Amino acid sequence: MILICWGLWGQSLWAEPALQTAPAWAEVEGCATCHRFSPNQPESTAPDLFYAGNKFQQDWLVEYLQRPTVIRQAGHTRDPGFLQGQPDFTGPHPVLKPKDAATLAAALMTLKLPDLETVALATTPLSEGKKVRIKILFERDYSCIACHESYNLARQPRGGVSGPSLIDAGNRLQAEWVYLWLQQPKIFLKKGRMPVYQFDEETLLNLTRYIASHKKESGNKN
Amino acid sequence: MMALSIVLMLMSGMWACDPEPTSAPPGASAPAEPGKPSVPAQPVTRQTRDTYQFYCAQCHGLKGKGDGINARFLTVPPRDHTKTDYLETRSDAQLFDAIKLGGLAVGRAPCMPAWGHTFNDDTIRSLVRHIRELCHCEAF
Numbered sequence: 001m002i003l004i005c006w007g008l009w010g011q012s013l014w015a016e017p018a019l020q021t022a023p024a025w026a027e028v029e030g031c032a033t034c035h036r037f038s039p040n041q042p043e044s045t046a047p048d049l050f051y052a053g054n055k056f057q058q059d060w061l062v063e064y065l066q067r068p069t070v071i072r073q074a075g076h077t078r079d080p081g082f083l084q085g086q087p088d089f090t091g092p093h094p095v096l097k098p099k100d101a102a103t104l105a106a107a108l109m110t111l112k113l114p115d116l117e118t119v120a121l122a123t124t125p126l127s128e129g130k131k132v133r134i135k136i137l138f139e140r141d142y143s144c145i146a147c148h149e150s151y152n153l154a155r156q157p158r159g160g161v162s163g164p165s166l167i168d169a170g171n172r173l174q175a176e177w178v179y180l181w182l183q184q185p186k187i188f189l190k191k192g193r194m195p196v197y198q199f200d201e202e203t204l205l206n207l208t209r210y211i212a213s214h215k216k217e218s219g220n221k222n
Numbered sequence: 223m224m225a226l227s228i229v230l231m232l233m234s235g236m237w238a239c240d241p242e243p244t245s246a247p248p249g250a251s252a253p254a255e256p257g258k259p260s261v262p263a264q265p266v267t268r269q270t271r272d273t274y275q276f277y278c279a280q281c282h283g284l285k286g287k288g289d290g291i292n293a294r295f296l297t298v299p300p301r302d303h304t305k306t307d308y309l310e311t312r313s314d315a316q317l318f319d320a321i322k323l324g325g326l327a328v329g330r331a332p333c334m335p336a337w338g339h340t341f342n343d344d345t346i347r348s349l350v351r352h353i354r355e356l357c358h359c360e361a362f
Contacts, residue, residue: 074291083279085291143324143335146281146292160292162280193277196339 025107034089037111039190045079045089051188053112055177058105060168065101068093071172073149073161077193082162113187119176126209134210142197142207150214163194170215179208264347266355273345274352277337286356298331309357317350318343 022032022041026049031037034046052061068091075087096104126134139145147163157167169178183204185192199207275284281296283289286303293300303309309317316328321341325334337346354360 083275083284083291140326140332143326143333146296146333146335149295158295160281160295162290162292193280195277195335195337197336198339 023107023111043078045076047076048189049108050111051113051177052108053110054116054180055173055188056108057172057174058109060172061105061108062098062101064172065096065104066098068095069168071164073165077162116187117180119179121175121179121205121208126213130206131210131213134206137203138207138210143195147194166211166214168214168216170212173212175208175212178211179204182207264344264351266348266351270345270348270352273341274349277340278349281333286353296331296333298333300333303353303356304358306357306359309353310359310362313361314350314354317353318346321346321349 022035022037026032026035026037031049032041034044035049036042036044037048037050039048039050070091074085075082075089079087079089081087135150138150144150144166145159147160149157149159149161149165149167151167152158157165159166180187182197182199185194185196274282274286278286279290281288281290281292281300282303283293283300288300288302288305290300301308320328320330320334322336322338322343324332324336326332327336341349
């Protein structure tokens with residue numbers, strides 16, 4: 001689960017140069033208690049936010065901060081109770097008012113890694129047939145379903161819980177970030193629990209589009 | 223017809239963590255034969271055990287009993303590495319290939335991903351030895 005501070009932030013505090021520590025607003029409001037705002041900070045038990053502006057969709061952040069949902073059923077991978085299935089942190093995540101959520105989301109979107117590769121992705125939706133073929137890659141060839149929740153054909157969540165749920169990945173994540181994560185996860189996380197893959201470009205693009213097609217809104221089938 | 227076949231596969235869920243897949247992905251090697259000479263031994267170190275805990279325990283459990291946090295969500299339960307009866311029927315080469323290439327490549331459950339781009343061969347060999355410790359067994 002993402003833990004993010006709550007309160008009011010002044011615009012003047014937002015713009016930070018390349019971060020070596022948490023930005024002032026995060027320190028003041030307590031965000032940095034649980035989240036890292038620089039890879040140089042000691043590891044924490046909540047998701048890193050120093051690349052939040054690369055990773056998340058702003059609309060999702062605004063919604064999440066008002067109505068937090070569980071993204072990692074087993075807790076964060078750095079939580080001491082993670083492998084026991086009994087995470088120390090069980091929530092609840094702080095809830096913000098709409099205006100504060102919008103303010104904080106905007107601040108988070110300014111947090112980006114410098115010099116990230118620009119990725120051009122096709123925006124046309126996947127055909128149903130192609131989606132089915134990539135679903136087989138996702139579940140069968142690359143075993144993603146062992147650790148990540150996805151949808152079955154009846155559109156019910158199904159899959160492991162050690163990785164973040166992907167059932168709303170298309171709402172939550174920027175497709176470009178998904179692409180880079182699948183291609184070079186170490187850009188974002190020095191050592192993660194996910195296997196390293198060496199996808200060819202076509203597979204990379206297909207998996208990215210497939211993951212980005214996972215949306216929660218009614219009417220958007222996975 | 224092909225589309226229909228795919229749909230039927232999807233409806234039956236046959237490809238998802240099926241313990242006996244009918245085909246391997248391109249590039250996968252053939253499963254090792256039982257009785258094949260063992261892979262060169264690599265000592266089990268604290269790093270080996272840490273690696274097992276960090277990566278493998280998610281599914282196989284902290285003590286290797288196949289009860290990791292993902293286990294109850296998988297169609298096919300993760301392998302219990304303490305099960306002597308089964309593991310002594312597997313050669314070290316088969317265990318090595320299963321870790322390196324993934325379950326699908328060796329005719330086992332595709333829930334098991336390929337770790338060949340995560341671990342080098344020596345690390346995989348040491349994980350094989352660690353599994354031998356957990357099962358208190360050697361290959362026949």
